[in-house]
Amino acid sequence: MNNTEKDDLVTVLGHFNWEKITGAVFLSPMILLGVLGNILTLLVFGTRQQRQTSIAIYLSALAASDIIVLILPAMEFWLYHVLHIYIRRSSDFMCRLFSYATSVLPCVSAWILVAVSTERMMGVCAPLKMKVFSKPKHAFIIVAAITAAVSAIFIPLLPATFLVQNAGLSMCVIDESILTVKVLTALEITFLFALPFLIMIINNSIILLQVAGCSRWNCGKSKNNNTSGNSPQQRKVMKTITRRVIILCAVYMMCNAPLMVLNVIWTAMVDDWVPSDKRLINDLNFIFHILLYLNNSVNFFLYCLIGSSFRNDCMKMKLIFIRKLRALCHIGKYH
Template sequence: MEVSSNYSSISNGTVNNQSSSYNWLPTYQPILYATLLSPIIVFGIVGNVLSILVWNKGKRRMKTTSRYMSALAVADILVLSLAASETWLWNVLEIRLRDYSLALCGALSYCQCVPRVISAWILVVAAVERAMGVLMPHRARLTCRPNIAVIIIGLVCGLLSCAYFPFYIDINIYHYNGTGGTEYTLCRYQHTFSDISIFDLCMFFVGPFSIIIICNVLILINIIKRKQAIKDFGSQTTGNRGNQHMLKTVTLRVIILSLTYCLCIAPGQIYWVVNNTLDSSFSVVLYDVFNILMYLNNGVNFILYCMLGSGFRKDLVEMFKCRRGT
């Protein structure tokens, strides 16, 4: 859930004087968002595009993991190009696109939530798939297939899109009189903000966070038991070492991606729960920091892939060599 304190402070049809004009933004916000969010958007989009190209290169595209990682990259591109870019325009240039028309109001409000929730649940599916691969390797060979992965990704996108749709049917543009007699428009929900926030909190954080933690704990326990068994009974050469190394890399990659999601998303969600108990000035600063941190989760995956997988780095270099050669 994006903490939306800087989008409106409207309740029961009344407008808070603080939000009656777009000139109330703290002076540090344009600098903060321009300095930190700009590179996240630019490098995040470029990195995710490169990730898609690498994951669909050669033999990689026939693996289940590549399907999930490609879908995750597409979802992250949508988050950065739509939600993060709109946030950047509002905080840096004070341009709020969703207030210009009813179409933009509905489309941007919907895209503010849905792509990042889809991104979170694709990571959940990848974590579940990896947990099955570690805990039930023989059964996973039958169920964890690329074509099944595509079906699961389609179901995740369809179900989440439908789940959020009712909240945005009655979204509308409202006209208000601000200070000095100026009239302005504001895009807002007809549902109470708490209804959407609680639902989004469960779908974006509580559900994915719980499943990801459970999967990773089970994976780590299994790895510890295997190491202890090898230590007690001696080295066993079951399977090809190259394949085992690849599986370890994939498992480590999913664990690191999951931990990154938790570290980037959890502070903002905890902030939303305890927001009313914080000092108002300190609360605004925390909101901005956690908001940027949330988008970092969508822009940092390419760097993690390069750090964790020598095969990914090798394929990336070869891709550029091939392009230079042509």
């Protein structure tokens, strides 16, 4: 082995060690806490009181989608970069499953968030009409429609991906005659970032303008008796929901934008990169993927920070759990 080959080997080993350490330190707790946080979110929004609102249905669906993202694509990413196990190379089934899940699941989360922001925008602009249309059963139908539509858009990935053997090494590749990499990248950029980003920007801008206008003109209050159309508690809940939706959308856009921009640059200039540029792109791709999965793991903590009602519901669940645990321990003493 000559000196150049030794230097290249040291560089590659150092590159993998850097990714391994970073993935172990940041991605490991992110996946664990994200799954636990989203499970707690499902439990809170699954209570009888919360189930009666469409927003709770949307946020429960978002939490469920985020759990699957963290278990499948994020865990695959962790296994590859921390343990150097590329699970999609183990069989044709795994190749198709993870290729499909990596594209579909984040898009489902994105469009559920679009549905939440759209409903909140309509609720702010036309609250009386939204009381008629904003029902839990409608939210279930919309979530099911989003899941079916996104799944159908990426369905060509299933027949297009397969496992091949190259010099004794298994590789998960895409059949370019069915679906090209550029088309797949364009689909992901469009349906994971561009369209959701545009709709969220429009919805949140309308919400902020409407809220600012209401604050200026004292909307919803009578000039004579200074009473509002809704009770103070209802207005407080609506404000909390509005803040929650705006912050969720903002975090989504900040976490997803870097990777989408990188994918656009890579697709446009893929034939012009030199090896050193490709190494930089791979490093940025690694960092931006961690940022992408951060978006799926942080929502529970955002809910706790934004409003006291979610924290109170969590505390109530904690007290109920402790009470039941003590009851079980008490029963166990007499058996």
